[in-house]
Amino acid sequence: MSARVDHVVTSGTFSLDGGTWEVDNNVWLVGDDHEVVVIDAAHDPDEILAAVGDRVVRAIICTHAHDDHINAAADLATATDALVHLHPADDPLWRVLYPDADYEPLHDGQQFEVGGVFLEVLHTPGHAPGAVCVYAPQLDAIFTGDTLFQGGPGATGRSFSDFPTIIDSISERLLALPVNTKVFTGHGDSTTIGAEAPHLDEWIARGH
Template sequence: MIDRVVTSGTFSLDGGTWEVDNNVWLVGSEREVVIVDAAHDAAAIAERVGDREVRAIVCTHAHNDHIDAAADLAARVGAPIMLHPADQPLWEMVYPDLPYTPLGDGQVIGAGGVELSVLYTPGHSPGAVCLHAPELGVVFSGDTLFNGGPGATGRSFSSFETIIDSIRERLLTLPGETVVETGHGESTTIGAEAPHLQEWIARGH
């Protein structure tokens, strides 16, 4: 079972601020869920959760638009926040003193009979992760891979070469029919994106 909540707010980094719409994903069952990213509007996310138990709030990375509702949401639903520790510097820009539970590559997080495997995919940020649910045929890509190519790089903490390596080695090796549920915009599939790898490399961004 997958629910999507679209929230709106701003993304700020390196002195710039942009208006953005974010996808927040609830994955699990009618009894319990994992929340993937906590963007902008804790009340709207909590309303969609309803009376289900939240096993964890998993942050695909710590850019502010993906975590700015995390503290409020955690307090509302009584769940731990999980983040890869390589994103500590980004996390501290928003939450200087708020602890989280560290995520590790290969870790499995379960809710409602669904198991999400953590794929460490640095590049968009140092601690970026994707979450693969093989039984659902889905990967939650955060901002690592979108419908149309890699997430934006070239800002602070980012590396185009690293994100290409992550996509090639961790995502494009998944079955072609795997649905890619993104952090912004519409879904795609691994099969739809894989043929464009060399175009992305040539483009260089």
């Protein structure tokens, strides 16, 4: 199998509810030597384009519409003629940054094919209403955005977020995956489903 996962880290800011924070974001590229899907076009389109190289970008998938995950999406789409895909439940967040730009709506169960592998969209609300994870079973990998990190669920203390919902999404959709599934996150280090699954009760008790 020639498909692989490439990775760049881009830096910028995240703004919501009147606050702004410096952040580093993981940008994931799934594909082969000829074509690629970009997951979470964050901050720096030129750096992402450098990682793409001469490959065709088949799609730009947004795991959710917080501005740090989409703020390079429009420029990347213009540069590559690729479409941006987002779950429509995140439209209010998208419109904060892109009041006039359109996207292709994602839906649960939707599949993309790139480099001979399939990517399946799993709707996993909680961190944001339209949050999705992108599952690549042939690569034993899932791209979780800000739904699941090494050490627990994504933050739910800001607008459009809900802690019980993210716990349901993680327990029902993610922890049901094979334990050897690699978890490629929106920020920070990667992990596995097997490493995170035993801690669900701890996360619920912490309620963070």
